[in-house]
Amino acid sequence: MGDKKAMKCHVEVAVLKKNVDLQKIQSFVERFVTSGVKLKSNAIIQKPDGLEDCVEFIQFDDNIKYFKSLNETQLVYHFYKINERGAEIEILEQSDSNESNDEVPASNHWLLPSRDFTGLWESLIYEEGLKENILKYVETSLLFSQRKVNPNIISCNRIILLHGPPGTGKTSLCKAVAQKLSIRMSQNFKYTHLVEINSHSLFSKWFSESGKLVMKLFSRIREIVEHPQSLVCVLIDEVESIAYARSSVSGDEPRDALRVVNAVLTQLDQIRKYPNVLILTTSNLTATIDCAFIDRADIKIFIDFPTTRAIYEIYLSAIHELMRVQIIQNQSILVYDSLDNFERIDDISDCTEHELSMKLLKIAEQSIGLSGRTLRKIPFLAHSLLVENDVIVLNDFLNALKLSLQNHLKDTKALSTGTQVNGYL
Incomplete structure (x- = not known):
């Protein structure tokens, strides 16, 4: 029997200038992936330590989540410079x-x-x-x-x-x-x-x-x-x-x-x-x-409307982005694949990781039938219409998200029937 074929993992490196030390960058990547850090799909390292002057970011493809060792994974490098000119x-x-x-x-x-x-x-x-x-x-x-x-x-x-x-x-x-x-x-x-x-x-x-x-x-x-x-x-x-x-x-x-x-x-x-x-x-x-x-x-x-899984991940990506810019306080919430490890809870009042995740899942289930374009707007509407503080806790934002979704569904129904809602057609 032949040797087991190594899994490929694409590593995309956005460089800031043309002449860079490629070997130095590859050595950094190898040290990083073997350091024991658990990486998620499409993980990104922004301004990597020691490479800030020549690398904008390093990105791994989906296979990085299966990485075990350099012997079992072939790292395929792609070095490129981003074009700043628009269309x-x-x-x-x-x-x-x-x-x-x-x-x-x-x-x-x-x-x-x-x-x-x-x-x-x-x-x-x-x-x-x-x-x-x-x-x-x-x-x-x-x-x-x-x-x-x-x-x-x-x-x-x-x-x-x-x-x-x-x-x-x-x-x-x-x-x-x-x-x-x-x-x-x-x-x-x-x-x-x-x-x-x-x-x-x-x-x-x-x-x-x-x-x-x-x-x-x-x-x-x-x-x-x-x-x-x-x-x-x-x-x-x-x-x-x-x-x-x-x-x-x-x-x-x-x-x-x-x-x-x-x-x-x-x-x-x-x-x-x-x-x-x-x-x-x-x-x-x-x-x-x-x-x-x-x-x-x-x-x-x-390309159909998003499934529950996709809707959950779309909302989750919006939450992570709002946490990144400190509009929502940092708090742990599960990815969709981790939800199978828990039983559903109908009455959710506490703010644990599991309970917040279940609340988001219920919102996702109520969003079935909406397009990705619409789903991306709901978090914005939730904050602009229902949130008063600059920085809020995740539980409050989820409550606002749920109410914003309900308003959107009601307004959409009214629009299709020509009915007035809150004084508006």
Whole structure:
């Protein structure tokens, strides 16, 4: 029998300058992980001792929680510098029959890894394994393309479709995947670009111009893709707006829409020939997407509303952040996986770790059906509407959180029925 294969643990090091002592950093990491400190998933070391002048932070992936020894774990290092420049807007010109020009903000363009997306991957909470599985797919697809696997034998278009209800974080997840790739693939690509297509802007008010704008934009993208040291991630949010089902088109007005769909499909077929491009798409309305586009997508992943587990962890991350900035007093509260070790308590009045955790769990259960976007707002509303002191104890904040949730559910119901609540429609 062969030796047991070592588990991989990715170590991402955000450096402050280009010339750093890599061996010194690796030695620090090895001493730290073998010191007996129990690390959680995606653990971060901010401004590590002795490295403050050259390292902003060090981050471990999910496997760090299984770390036992250096013999059983292979530490895979990724050194990168965060790009401080934000998005640049790509402007395209369109002209009407009177030869006057209009400018169209066709896309946003980032150089990654970007400060805009630092911490985004960690803030997105889904069922265990969802983010990691998407990342594994992307890494495999890029590996196949770089190794020139024959696409006639194994098909891989490097197109992902994330679909589901609004507010579930599909667009943010696409951006987080691109950011993570820019770090993990830095040995393969010198530059990583994220181009977010502004789908709605591509529909021209002038007849037949939209299809031309699509071709013009993809021509710009191809200029970047043709640089072999560049990895290019193209994000098409609400893809149904430019890949509308042609079978549903009727009447005279949608001729331009047909041109757009045909142009998009043609451009995707052309650009996928390059081994360094990835297409990330999202949709809230998959029933309206053209079947030819859906057929081109390698994987279609449904992103649903958060489960109880995810809701609990979303609220918990908000609580930890408010503790970090000293709005909530530091107090221990359990992660979701630890709750199985305890029996539920219905009447919770004390403030022990277990009882506070059970209170948060009940709030999470009452939040089922809310989107991640809404869940992130509830802690803010709890503090702004119901908390009077600058620094509060966790139990009081949980009481405010529960009341804020109840108010939100009541207001949402009233809004859907057109009823007045507290004098407001």
